Structure formats: C-alpha cells, structure tokens
Amino acid sequence: MRLDPAGIDPTDHALARRCSVGDIPTRAAATFSHRTALTDETGSWTYLELESAANRFAHGLFEHGIRESEPVAILSPNCREFVATYFGTAKAGMVSLPVNLLSGLENIAHALTDSGTRIVVVHGSLVELVLGATAAIPGVETLVVVGGVPDGLEAAPDGPTLIGWDDLLADDDSNPDTVIADRQVVQCLYSSGTTSRPKGVLTSHLAVTVAALGNGAVFGLNWGAEPSVTVCPLPLFHTAGLNGVLLSAVTMGATVHLLPGFDPVGYADTVARVRATHLVGLPLMLEALADGTDRGLDLSSVRFLLYAMAPMSEEMRRRLEAALPDARMVLASGMSECTPATVMQWPELCPDKSDSWGYPTPIAENRIAEPGSDDLLPPGADGEIVYRGPTVMEGYWNNPQANAEAFVGGRLHSGDLGRIDAEGVVWFSDRVKDIVKSGGENVSSLHVERVLMDHPHVAEVACVGRPDPTWGELVVAVVVPTEGAPGEDELKASVREFGAERLPSSHRPRDVVVVDSIPRTATGKIRKVELRALA
Incomplete structure (x- = not known):
C-alpha cells in the first residue's frame, strides 16, 4: 500500500515526524527537567538548563x-559548552565538527580548510593558539570563545x-522548528589518520539517533527514577x-561527569565520589580503577564497564x-564510519573466545566480503568486514575516490580484515592497509606483534612493511625496549632471532628499529x- 499524505501541510508533516539529534535533550528535559545532566570543572547543568543553552545557541x-x-567547528576539551554547542548546532540543522585537538596543527588546519568552516567555537585556553593558526585558514571568519574573550x-x-560564547546566545530559548531530513548530516568527525590524511566522516541525524538508542539499550542505561x-x-x-558515551547517556537521561582529560587518580576519585554506574574507557584508564581500590576507594557502584580501542591483558x-x-x-569495537559500537564481546565469550571482537550489536549487520569486492564469503572464511544498517555514514567530505572505495556491493567496507565463525562471533585479524605482502604471503602485522610481545625485553612493538625488490615487502618491527634491556644492537639481534624461532619465514622480522x-x-x-x- 502506498501512503498518500494528501491534506497534510508538508512542513507540519516533516516536523511531526522529525528525527533530530537536537531533540535528544528536549525529550530528556521533558521527563528529567531538574536532574543533573552535566558537570564539568566549573559547575553543573540540569537537563532543563542544557536544553535552554542549546536552544539559545541554535x-x-x-x-x-x-x-x-x-x-560549526569545536576546538575544546570536554566541557558543558561543548555539549550545548553540539546539540544547538543539531537543532539549527547545521553540521557539528568537533576537531581532534591532539591530531597536530597540520591536521587541524586541514579539517577546517577541507570543510570550508567559517565559525569556530574555541575554548578560552586555546584561543591564542587558534587565533595564530587562523592566519593560514582565511575562510574562518568568527571565533566564539568559551569563557569569554x-x-x-x-x-x-x-x-x-x-565573540564570547555567552554573547552569541540568543534570548529565545525555544526549541527551533527546523525541518530536518532523517539522512541530513549532523556531525563530521575527521578520522584519526592512522594510514593516510584524515577524512571527514559525515554522519546523519538518523544514524546518531539509532546508535544512541542502541548503545543505551546494550549498555543497560536506566530510563527511570x-x-x-x-x-x-x-x-x-x-x-x-x-557517540559511545555522551549521546547514549543523554538519550537515556543519565548524569554525565565530564573530565577535561585523563588523570588516573582524579578519574578513580571521581568515579568513587559520584557513585558511577556505567563507565567506558581505554584499558589504560580502567587500570586506574584497580589502583583506586588498592587505595581504599569504594567502587562498588559500578555495574557496567566497557573498554574499547585496545585489548586488555x-x-x-x-x-x-x-x-x-x-x-x-x-569489549566494544567500531568505527566512525559506522557509528559505534558495531561489535561487543560478551563476558560469556571468555576465556574460549577472549581474542575475538564478539557478537554484532543490534544496530549493524556484519558480514565478510572479498576485500574491495561485492562477493560475500561464507562463515569461517577470511576477508574484509563489511557493514549494512542505519548507522552507516553518508560518506566522506570532499573525497569521491574514498567514497567509491567505501561503498561497494551495497555495504560499507571497513578496511578491517577478519572472519565470522559458525556461531556468529566476529574475529579481527588486521587492517587491510597493514597487511604486509611478503613473498606472495599476506602477513598479519597483528599476529607478528603478538608473538614479539612475548620477548622479555620488548615493552611495545608495531610491525610494518618495507618495500623490497625481491620479496615485495619485508616485515620491520618497531620496538620500545623494556627498562634494563640490552644495548640496541644486541636487542635487535635478539628480536630477529626470537621471531625466526617462532614465525614462518615470510612473517619473521628482517629488520628491527628501536x-x-x-x-x-x-x-x-x-x-x-x-x-x-x-622504517
């Protein structure tokens, strides 16, 4: 049956059915108006205050x-104004562009130039630095300073x-009646650039909303008293x-305590003081919790602990x-291009499948394809992990070649290699671009790294390929030595010998860089x- 919406005003129809990220705090404020929504170093906001600030910013x-x-670019550490800027930009139908402060000046300038940004919200602690950098970015016309100029x-x-951030706020604190399409872009996050220049990932209101709801449900966030x-x-x-923490928390009416950075003692003390129930972090961050209990902190309130982006010993x-x-x-995994999380390793998978990524989340279909192809592979076969679902990005900003490579066969190609076993569990092996092609063999750098980490004098290791006229590429191990390790020449020889004893010929490191x-x-x-x- 084809629905004929005759008789409905198009604008009224669009607003009534609107899927807007900007409406997330609106709904939370309607139910939890006086509940604390956000705290930071300078104070706190209730949900009603967050909604008002975001509306006035819009x-x-x-x-x-x-x-x-x-x-609308944001250069700021975590703070309440960052959050209000994000939601206000969404309410206005514009694109929020949080810029990675740790990506380096060259990549920051690239993000602002590539996106054609005219207005930048910048934290007061960074304004002089940004003001100096804008000389090379003539497109930037306005700096909105958090905390005032x-x-x-x-x-x-x-x-x-x-302009001071407070000075930009309008008197009108009503939620704007902005017509927003489901697949209209709401955020642009430039990728981390681990293999190439960062690309702007464009994500829609629908994708962000579905991911927030899905994560909130899987995390077990409480919608209640x-x-x-x-x-x-x-x-x-x-x-x-x-997307993983803030959006899912606000969607479910949680209280979010924002920290401007990571300090192990401060983090654990805050978790204990506020009686945190749900936490997301890197294993390095979560280690601070174990140290905190050694210091006598009561962390018994924690019910859900999600770690991401690195394995846990x-x-x-x-x-x-x-x-x-x-x-x-x-353990949760995902990528900006398919608004995370896409895979989660349930505790029940340990220890038998503790090296896996786990099961797909309810919001994304995971399959395995021939790398760069539309040919799907059966369970157990090795190939490229591909995604289909509402949380997939709209594409990359100003990058038609990358878009063409990403969307093949009606699925998003992740660039991650792995397999899905007969039980539906996803296993990761390496990034496509990190595979070393040596002597006709595809060498997983991750596999070589895991073997070399057992060397008694290797604290960290990463492997890459070096072009070679005979073998195509040779494996090179970049090593951080442990304290008390032997001299550089002796350590290099020891690592090469260690790899030769435990790895096939094509996989063993032929050179070591300390x-x-x-x-x-x-x-x-x-x-x-x-x-x-x-290398």
Whole structure:
C-alpha cells in the first residue's frame, strides 16, 4: 500500500515526524527537567538548563548568519559548552565538527580548510593558539570563545571576529522548528589518520539517533527514577566519547561527569565520589580503577564497564574483576564510519573466545566480503568486514575516490580484515592497509606483534612493511625496549632471532628499529603511516 499524505501541510508533516539529534535533550528535559545532566570543572547543568543553552545557541547561530548544513567547528576539551554547542548546532540543522585537538596543527588546519568552516567555537585556553593558526585558514571568519574573550586579546584587522560564547546566545530559548531530513548530516568527525590524511566522516541525524538508542539499550542505561551515572575522560572530539558515551547517556537521561582529560587518580576519585554506574574507557584508564581500590576507594557502584580501542591483558582483567565484582565487563569495537559500537564481546565469550571482537550489536549487520569486492564469503572464511544498517555514514567530505572505495556491493567496507565463525562471533585479524605482502604471503602485522610481545625485553612493538625488490615487502618491527634491556644492537639481534624461532619465514622480522615510543593517535591507535616513514 502506498501512503498518500494528501491534506497534510508538508512542513507540519516533516516536523511531526522529525528525527533530530537536537531533540535528544528536549525529550530528556521533558521527563528529567531538574536532574543533573552535566558537570564539568566549573559547575553543573540540569537537563532543563542544557536544553535552554542549546536552544539559545541554535538561535544565536541563525542570528549570526550561519546557514543550514554549514559546519560549526569545536576546538575544546570536554566541557558543558561543548555539549550545548553540539546539540544547538543539531537543532539549527547545521553540521557539528568537533576537531581532534591532539591530531597536530597540520591536521587541524586541514579539517577546517577541507570543510570550508567559517565559525569556530574555541575554548578560552586555546584561543591564542587558534587565533595564530587562523592566519593560514582565511575562510574562518568568527571565533566564539568559551569563557569569554580574554582581556586585551584582539584579532588582527583582517583576522576573524572574536565573540564570547555567552554573547552569541540568543534570548529565545525555544526549541527551533527546523525541518530536518532523517539522512541530513549532523556531525563530521575527521578520522584519526592512522594510514593516510584524515577524512571527514559525515554522519546523519538518523544514524546518531539509532546508535544512541542502541548503545543505551546494550549498555543497560536506566530510563527511570534512578539515573545511571557515568564519568567521561574520553575526548568528545572522538566518536567513542561523543557517540559511545555522551549521546547514549543523554538519550537515556543519565548524569554525565565530564573530565577535561585523563588523570588516573582524579578519574578513580571521581568515579568513587559520584557513585558511577556505567563507565567506558581505554584499558589504560580502567587500570586506574584497580589502583583506586588498592587505595581504599569504594567502587562498588559500578555495574557496567566497557573498554574499547585496545585489548586488555588477562592480568588486568583479573585485577578489575576482583576490584569490581558486580561490574559486567564488555569489549566494544567500531568505527566512525559506522557509528559505534558495531561489535561487543560478551563476558560469556571468555576465556574460549577472549581474542575475538564478539557478537554484532543490534544496530549493524556484519558480514565478510572479498576485500574491495561485492562477493560475500561464507562463515569461517577470511576477508574484509563489511557493514549494512542505519548507522552507516553518508560518506566522506570532499573525497569521491574514498567514497567509491567505501561503498561497494551495497555495504560499507571497513578496511578491517577478519572472519565470522559458525556461531556468529566476529574475529579481527588486521587492517587491510597493514597487511604486509611478503613473498606472495599476506602477513598479519597483528599476529607478528603478538608473538614479539612475548620477548622479555620488548615493552611495545608495531610491525610494518618495507618495500623490497625481491620479496615485495619485508616485515620491520618497531620496538620500545623494556627498562634494563640490552644495548640496541644486541636487542635487535635478539628480536630477529626470537621471531625466526617462532614465525614462518615470510612473517619473521628482517629488520628491527628501536624507538623511545610508538606514535599513537589521541585514542591510542598506532599511527602506522609514521612508522612506515621511520622504517
């Protein structure tokens, strides 16, 4: 049956059925108006106050002349104004562009230039730095400063206008009647750039909304009289903090305690003080909880502990299980291009399948395909992990070649290699671009790294390929030595010998590079593009 909506005003019809990320705090405020929504270093907001600030910011953008679907960049550590800016931009039908503060000035400038950004919301602690950088980004016309413009700070005559964040807010605190299409873009997150220059990932209102609802359900966030409580040290400019923590928490009326960065002692103390119930973090962050119980902190309130973006050692798992006996520990994986989480490893999969990524979440279909092809493979076969579902991105900003490669056969190609076993469990093996092709063999850098990590003098290791005229590529191991390790030449020889004894000929490292640290992104991913240049 084809529905004929004759007789309905098109605008009224669109508004009544609107799927807008900007309406997430509106619904929460209607039910939990006086519940604390956000806290940061400077204070707190109730849900009613968050909704009012976001609405006033949206109307302020209209009055400032920012157009629909135009990007509004955010350069700021976690704070309440960051959140109100994000939701206000969504309410106005514009695109929120949180910029990775740790990606380096070159990549920050690339994001602002590539997106054509005219207006940037910047934290007061960063305004002088950003003001200096905008000389190379002539498209930026306005800097909106969180905390107000510092006394005595003036822009150059031909530079951007400086406005205090509070000064941009309009008097009107009503939720704007903005017509928004389901697949209209609401956010742009530039990828971490582990293998190439960062790409702008465009995500829709529908994708963000479905992911927030799905994560809230899987995390077990409580929609009721007793709020869930979370502490967020993860940066909101990354999808894990933004979509994984903030959006799902606000959707379910939780209380979010925002931290401007990660301090182990401060993080554990905050978790204990606010009686947090649900936590998401890197294993390194969660280690602070085990240390906190050693200091006598009461962390018995924690019911759900999700770790992401890095594996957890068995020793750390045991420590956390002892420290948080009532907490359900879950590994989650995903990517910005398919609004995470897409896969979750249930505790029931340990120990037999503790090396797996786990089962798909309810919001994304996971399949295995021939890399770059539309040919789907049967259970157990190795190939590229591909996705289909409402949380898939709209595409990359200004990158038609990457878009063509990403969408093949009606599915999003992740660039991750793996398999799905007969029980539906997803196993990751490596990134497509990180596979070393040596002597006709596809060598998983991840597999080589796992073997070399057993070397007694290797604290960290990452493997990449080096071009070779005979073998195509050779495996090179980049190693951070442990304290007390032998000299560089002796360590190199020892690592090569260790690999030769335990790995096939094509997999063993033919050269070793010793470094003080492995270059990583803000969320702990290894930047192999830098390692290839080093190797």
